[in-house]
Amino acid sequence: MTRTNLSDFLNVCTTKQGKGGIDAAMVVLIEAMADTCRHISANIHKGALAGILGSAGTENVQGETQKQLDVIANDMLLESLAQTGVVAGMASEELDDCSPVRGCEDRPYLVLFDPLDGSSNIDVNVSIGTIFSVLQNPENGLITNESFLQAGHTQVAAGYVVYGPQTQMVLTFGDGVYGFTLDREAAEFVLTAERMQISEDTKEFAINMSNQRHWYAPVQKYIEELLMGKTGPRGKDFNMRWIASMVADVHRVLTRGGIFMYPKDQRDPSKPGKLRLMYEANPMSFLVEQAGGTACDAETRILDIEPLDLHQRCSVVLGSANEVNRVLSYHQTA
Numbered sequence: 001m002t003r004t005n006l007s008d009f010l011n012v013c014t015t016k017q018g019k020g021g022i023d024a025a026m027v028v029l030i031e032a033m034a035d036t037c038r039h040i041s042a043n044i045h046k047g048a049l050a051g052i053l054g055s056a057g058t059e060n061v062q063g064e065t066q067k068q069l070d071v072i073a074n075d076m077l078l079e080s081l082a083q084t085g086v087v088a089g090m091a092s093e094e095l096d097d098c099s100p101v102r103g104c105e106d107r108p109y110l111v112l113f114d115p116l117d118g119s120s121n122i123d124v125n126v127s128i129g130t131i132f133s134v135l136q137n138p139e140n141g142l143i144t145n146e147s148f149l150q151a152g153h154t155q156v157a158a159g160y161v162v163y164g165p166q167t168q169m170v171l172t173f174g175d176g177v178y179g180f181t182l183d184r185e186a187a188e189f190v191l192t193a194e195r196m197q198i199s200e201d202t203k204e205f206a207i208n209m210s211n212q213r214h215w216y217a218p219v220q221k222y223i224e225e226l227l228m229g230k231t232g233p234r235g236k237d238f239n240m241r242w243i244a245s246m247v248a249d250v251h252r253v254l255t256r257g258g259i260f261m262y263p264k265d266q267r268d269p270s271k272p273g274k275l276r277l278m279y280e281a282n283p284m285s286f287l288v289e290q291a292g293g294t295a296c297d298a299e300t301r302i303l304d305i306e307p308l309d310l311h312q313r314c315s316v317v318l319g320s321a322n323e324v325n326r327v328l329s330y331h332q333t334a
């Protein structure tokens with residue numbers, strides 16, 4: 001297999017007309033994202049040796065205690081993407097409001113990101129990741145939070161970088177999903193997976209079982225049947241995984257199939273779920289659909305949700321289409 005690095009791949013994408021085609025500005029944006037994540041990866045792999053583990057002693061807009069690496073990754077992305085000259089503004093899980101790039105309100109792209117998803121895993125050396133979503137700048141003057149409130153189906157690019165045994169970037173521009181592995185010595189990401197596909201069926205599910213007593217009936221029924229295995233109506237045994245890092249769990253689903261679920265539950269009926277729509281569910285749903293999977297909030301397609309707030313949450317059920325559609329059917333007949 002000839003070696004194709006990220007730059008080679010992006011240059012080919014600039015020659016595509018229509019779906020999956022990108023412009024020179026997007027090349028600059030994605031290369032900046034990749035280069036910054038390469039540096040984030042280097043920081044993560046130093047861990048305690050760099051004195052950057054543990055809490056930053058601050059809270060983010062979600063009311064969650066920030067890890068030092070959350071803040072470091074966030075600052076690195078804000079600085080590098082602002083310097084590209086193609087980003088008009090950014091929104092981050094770690095920032096209350098959006099961060100316009102002063103004097104660049106007319107630049108073509110807006111970027112949303114979760115700089116370090118799954119950060120509760122940092123201190124115990126379990127995979128974490130950066131998730132990003134790219135929208136077109138609506139170009140009606142000042143960049144405000146409202147500039148970012150675009151439904152997920154309008155995304156022009158989405159991806160993540162998972163910091164695990166390998167550091168891998170997974171990316172889509174709307175014409176398939178492509179995976180790249182970081183070659184640290186060469187300081188570049190190399191294409192290692194083309195047109196990733198999620199099998200329609202699976203024997204593997206991912207959900208936080210400790211919430212079981214809080215789930216609504218359709219989820220109770222669906223999981224109960226999986227747990228019955230061969231002895232139940234599904235007629236086959238299932239396996240369970242829960243890494244508590246969406247990037248790592250979704251990467252597994254993209255790599256070998258599966259269903260990932262974080263449904264809303266009865267603890268707080270006013271809260272539609274734990275995960276955030278704009279910089280977790282939307283980018284992951286774009287990738288999953290591009291890989292032949294399905295992504296919904298148990299009632300509607302996630303990419304069709306019209307956002308009302310930068311940090312709004314939603315339920316997430318995504319992955320192997322036949323399993324996600326079964327969960328949908330249980331909600332429809334509840």
Ligand code: P6P
Nearest residue numbers: 117118119120208244245246247
């Ligand atoms: P729980 C990480 O905090 C995160 O936002 C996702 O990455 C992950 O899937 C989920 O929350 C884990 O939540 O309740 O299992 O700790």
